[in-house]
Amino acid sequence: MLPLRLVRTSRPGALTRRALVACAAGAVGFLLLSALSYAVAHPGRPETAAARLLWCAVPLAALAHLAAATVRADPSVRPREGLDAVGVGPARLPLLAAVTAGLCCAAGCALALPAFVHLRGGLGGVLDAVPLAGAAGELLGAGRPLPRAAVLTLLAVPPLAAAAASALATRLRAVPSVVPTGSPAGLPDPAAVLPHRAPPVPTGLPWGVTVTAVGLVVETHAADRLAASAGSGGVPLPASLDGLGPGVVGGWLVIALGLVLAGPGLVHLCGALLALGRPGVLRLLSGRALREEAPRVGRPLGVLCAVAAGALGSARLHGAAPGAGEAAAGPLTVLGAAVVLVCAVAAALGSAAEFRAARAAATAGLLQLGVSRRMLRAAAALRVVVLLGVLAPLTWLVAELATAPLAR
Incomplete structure (x- = not known):
């Protein structure tokens, strides 16, 4: 519940960045599913199917990079007294960051699955009257069932990648920086602003x-x-x-x-x-x-x-x-x-x-x-x-x- 409370009480800028991460995760999940549908629809072209799956590694890496950058800029997963009071100290912050990023990406992938199936034309029933139903059936290999285990496995990849990148970014967040110290007169020490050590x-x-x-x-x-x-x-x-x-x-x-x-x-x-x-x-x-x-x-x-x-x-x-x-x-x-x-x-x-x-x-x-x-x-x-x-x-x-x- 703590990650959900942190997401709900975040500032608009942080919520916008998390929404962007969720949208990117949904797009990556859509691309992974399209690579799977191509492999199922063209069993005689394994090299092309493997190349398409490899190309999906590029947006997946971009998603992980964005998730790590979002965590570094997010004040809600920084050490503070309120988190220490509930037992989330610096050692558990990577886990909190991973869960938060994973939830955002899981929400995006959960929306990508029905969108993919709808464009593929697999929902059927009343939803066939919804606009764009089956509009990309030929592109997404309609007519051939997709393995459910493979679908769930591929949709789990973006949240896991984003969670791992976020946890690593939180663990490595401590970067040395120059912080000027005040003098008795209220002016900073010049050696603190421009230190002699390279x-x-x-x-x-x-x-x-x-x-x-x-x-x-x-x-x-x-x-x-x-x-x-x-x-x-x-x-x-x-x-x-x-x-x-x-x-x-x-x-x-x-x-x-x-x-x-x-x-x-x-x-x-x-x-x-x-x-x-x-x-x-x-x-x-x-x-x-x-x-x-x-x-x-x-x-x-x-x-x-x-x-x-x-x-x-x-x-x-x-x-x-x-x-x-x-x-x-x-x-x-x-x-x-x-x-x-x-x-x-x-x-x-x-x-x-x-x-x-x-x-x-x-x-x-x-x-x-x-x-x-x-x-x-x-x-x-x-x-x-x-x-x-x-x-x-x-x-x-x-x-x-x-x-x-x-x-x-």
């Missing part, structure tokens, strides 16, 4: 580069196998990305994972570039903020880079496929892309708000020390420009390398 360097950049390289190797090997099986010098690109095979899809997913792992290190690198040489006040403030908050904002930016690289690569392959000019993206592809994009943008906006809240104390201290608001806004703009200048070319390069084995 922020720790994230260790994920080498791992991210390695994982990205492994994904490129896997994708290149899978593309060579496709070209050899086709008996031509290149890969036979289908009008839909579902026909690329599990190997290529798996390679793309590994590349995206590498970008996410490298995100904090890249943000820290941007801060280090700003602090090169003998920086002035503007560069010093911008670089210090990026290096301090790299663990907090690096992963969401890595997810955005992975989404942008996937969009660029998909657009290039769609243009290179035979007859792609006449073939439009299917509704399931549009749904999956919308889920990934909305989750990535919402998580990035939530992390930006969390970044601003985490630096509120330091900003107040700098204002008391005489730093103008104009300089603080200029420092924020400089951070954005440097991040775009470093991450945008890198995203384009990864997209080109990922599509080169397929577009040759």
Whole structure:
């Protein structure tokens, strides 16, 4: 009952984020059911069915990322005296966060199941007169019964993934930040606002580069196998990305994972570039903020880079496929892309708000020390420009390398 009470008494912003998580979970459940219906309706195409199921891992990962970002920004699952009084201390907060996220996603999946069956045309009776009944019967493999155990198993995946991500985010929420301390005169200590100790360097950049390289190797090997099986010098690109095979899809997913792992290190690198040489006040403030908050904002930016690289690569392959000019993206592809994009943008906006809240104390201290608001806004703009200048070319390069084995 405690998670339900926390959800009911949450602020409108938190309720909006939870509603977005529930909608995303419903969309992911719908995509998983559509992959199951395709496998049941086309038993002679196991590779295409496996590729469709692998593609569902992309919106599923985006959902887990959004659920974790929502929990980090949710004040109801933070340590406080009221929760301690009912026996929910810091050690049990991950369980509370997992249950809350799981309930939201379970509600979304519970709504996705009747919507899927209705569009498939399986409800029957009076509901056949409801608009859109059986409207997507051909697309969703109508006429073949779906295994109930498989349906329940697939619908349990989004709540479990979101619950696991939320519990992990709550456990790892404690990120070191700069909190200025007050002096007897009411002014903050300058050493607390701008400490002399350099922020720790994230260790994920080498791992991210390695994982990205492994994904490129896997994708290149899978593309060579496709070209050899086709008996031509290149890969036979289908009008839909579902026909690329599990190997290529798996390679793309590994590349995206590498970008996410490298995100904090890249943000820290941007801060280090700003602090090169003998920086002035503007560069010093911008670089210090990026290096301090790299663990907090690096992963969401890595997810955005992975989404942008996937969009660029998909657009290039769609243009290179035979007859792609006449073939439009299917509704399931549009749904999956919308889920990934909305989750990535919402998580990035939530992390930006969390970044601003985490630096509120330091900003107040700098204002008391005489730093103008104009300089603080200029420092924020400089951070954005440097991040775009470093991450945008890198995203384009990864997209080109990922599509080169397929577009040759």
